[in-house]
Structures are given as C-alpha cells and as structure tokens.
Amino acid sequence: MKSKAELSEEIRKLLKERNAIMLAHNYQRDEVQELADISGDSLGLSQSAAESDAEVIVFCGVHFMAESAAILAPEKTVILPRMDAGCPMADMITGEQLRAEKEKRPNVPVVAYVNTTAEVKAYSDICCTSANALKVAESVDSDEVYMVPDRNLAQYTARFTDKKISWWDGYCPTHENLTAADVKKAKEENPSALFMCHPECSPEVIDMADHVCSTSGMYKYAKESEAKSFIIGTEMGILYRLRKDNPDKEFILPSQKLICPNMKLITLEDVLQSLKEMKNIVTVPEDIRKKSLVALNKMLKVPRD
Numbered sequence: 432m433k434s435k436a437e438l439s440e441e442i443r444k445l446l447k448e449r450n451a452i453m454l455a456h457n458y459q460r461d462e463v464q465e466l467a468d469i470s471g472d473s474l475g476l477s478q479s480a481a482e483s484d485a486e487v488i489v490f491c492g493v494h495f496m497a498e499s500a501a502i503l504a505p506e507k508t509v510i511l512p513r514m515d516a517g518c519p520m521a522d523m524i525t526g527e528q529l530r531a532e533k534e535k536r537p538n539v540p541v542v543a544y545v546n547t548t549a550e551v552k553a554y555s556d557i558c559c560t561s562a563n564a565l566k567v568a569e570s571v572d573s574d575e576v577y578m579v580p581d582r583n584l585a586q587y588t589a590r591f592t593d594k595k596i597s598w599w600d601g602y603c604p605t606h607e608n609l610t611a612a613d614v615k616k617a618k619e620e621n622p623s624a625l626f627m628c629h630p631e632c633s634p635e636v637i638d639m640a641d642h643v644c645s646t647s648g649m650y651k652y653a654k655e656s657e658a659k660s661f662i663i664g665t666e667m668g669i670l671y672r673l674r675k676d677n678p679d680k681e682f683i684l685p686s687q688k689l690i691c692p693n694m695k696l697i698t699l700e701d702v703l704q705s706l707k708e709m710k711n712i713v714t715v716p717e718d719i720r721k722k723s724l725v726a727l728n729k730m731l732k733v734p735r736d
C-alpha cells in the first residue's frame with residue numbers, strides 16, 4: 432500500500448500533466464482537503480470551477496456539486512472520484528415531482544438549493560446555496576417563492592423575508608441527526624462556547640444558535656470572533672480547517688452522528704486512480720444542461736455574503 436506522501440506526490444504530478452485542478456468540499460476527509468488546490472463551500476467551489484483555466488476538474492465532493500461544475504464549464508472534463516458519492520437530500524425530489532408541484536402553483540417561482548439534480552435545476556427559476564438563500568429569495572420578482580428540496584433552509588429563509596415561502600419536505604439526514612438535547616448538553620458542558628450551525632439543521636436547533644451560516648461562513652465567523660470556543664452544528668469534516676486556521680481556539684462537536692457517509696467516500700487512492708484512468712467523468716445531457724445553467728447563472732449574479 433502506498434503511503435500518504437507517495438499518493439500525494441503522484442496525484443500532484445498527474446494534476447500538472449493533465450492541466451487539472453483539485454477541488455474539495457469542506458466536509459471531505461482531512462487528507463483530501465489538505466491536498467486540494469481549493470477547498471470551500473458549494474457556492475465557492477462552483478465559482479472556482481467556472482473561473483478556472485484548468486482543462487480537468489477533479490471534484491472531491493458529492494455528485495450534485497460535480498454536476499454543477501459540468502453545467503457551468505461544459506468545455507472542461509469533470510471527474511468525481513467516486514460516482515457513488517451522492518447526496519440523499521438531493522435525491523429526495525425528482526424532476527417529475529417538481530414538475531407536478533409547479534402545476535399546482537403555476538405563477539410561483541422555484542428556488543432550487545444547489546443540493547439538487549441537474550434535472551430539478553432545469554425545472555427551477557433560480558438556484559441558491561446556504562450562503563445566499565435569503566438574497567436569492569429576495570432577488571426573485573414575486574411575493575411568493577417555492578423552495579426545494581430542504582424544508583429547513585426554506586423555513587430558516589422564511590424568518591427573514593416578508594415573502595410567502597413554501598417548500599418541498601426534504602431534509603439532510605446528517606444535519607437532522609443533531610438534536611436540541613445534544614446542543615443543550617454541549618452548552619451545559621461548555622458554558623462560554625458560542626454555538627454556530629448550518630441552516631440545514633432543524634428549526635429547534637437553529638433556535639439555539641448564536642450564528643447560522645454556510646460552511647465557509649463558519650471559517651469566517653470563527654476567525655473574526657473574539658470567543659475562544661465554539662460548538663459546531665455541521666458535518667465533522669469542517670473541523671480540519673477550523674482547527675488548522677485557529678490553533679488557539681477550541682471546536683466542539685456536539686454529536687458523533689454529524690457525519691455524512693457520502694462525503695467520506697473519496698480517498699486519495701480514488702483521486703489517483705480516477706485521474707490516472709481519466710474515469711468517473713460527470714456529464715449532463717445538453718438540453719438539461721442549458722436549462723439548469725440559466726438557474727445557476729442567475730444565482731451567480733446575486734452577490735454573496
């Protein structure tokens with residue numbers, strides 16, 4: 432078996448040879464984040480994929496993220512090192528189900544969280560991520576908005592807008608694993624810690640938070656805050672960079688269930704193998720790509736926090 436250093440060296444060499452760039456989501460395994468050229472949240476990585484000059488994008492994340500890169504940059508080859516790395520929340524609504532919902536409310540624009548398939552994006556008016564959901568909802572020229580697939584992100588957005596927000600009843604199984612009792616216990620054990628969480632958490636958990644934001648928003652908040660300890664309400668992969676960037680601060684995970692199995696599938700061996708063989712290439716049929724691109728591009732024009 433090759434060592435981490437050997438694998439990393441081979442991957443770096445191949446990335447160069449293939450004019451490739453390696454992107455990693457903030458929930459990826461530590462060693463994958465460490466080697467990546469860029470790590471970030473869904474929105475930041477989509478933007479990096481679109482702006483990069485590389486010919487090949489090795490997307491270490493889950494399927495919808497690689498698909499977004501393929502939609503935004505069709506001239507590039509997008510590799511997802513493990514094709515089985517999906518997002519259960521994205522799979523909670525199909526294009527057909529969304530089409531049926533739209534028939535029930537013909538004049539209500541659809542805001543699709545990027546955690547959706549390309550087909551669902553194609554049926555939507557505009558996309559959003561956890562970093563810009565409120566701004567996106569506000570940007571839509573309508574008093575009413577239908578959000579898919581995350582009920583928690585939709586209900587959180589509804590707290591800050593006068594628009595009528597309705598939603599599909601999807602959710603992230605990983606974030607819903609975090610209970611209000613877990614947070615209460617962590618707060619009791621760490622009374623001076625601030626609690627920050629992702630908007631995919633349940634409303635009861637969000638009610639207990641000092642700060643609610645995307646994964647990249649958490650890095651910013653931890654860095655800028657004067658607090659010395661933080662309880663983290665999101666997938667545990669985020670701890671790698673939080674701890675690396677803030678060695679003087681403490682980060683507490685309130686539940687060991689905050690793990691997304693799909694985000695942990697990609698290993699350095701998978702990255703190397705897929706690059707070597709140029710396999711696991713994500714493509715989107717051109718008719719769906721063109722329609723979903725409209726929704727993604729509209730989102731990218733909305734300023735982020």
Ligand code: 13P
Pocket residue numbers: 457471472473474546560561562603629631644645646647
């Ligand atoms: P971010 O957009 O905050 O990176 O979140 C993506 C995700 O899958 C959260 O579960």
Ligand code: SF4
Pocket residue numbers: 493517518519520521546603604605606631666691693694
């Ligand atoms: Fe999907 Fe949740 Fe995993 Fe994010 S953490 S990829 S929303 S299942």
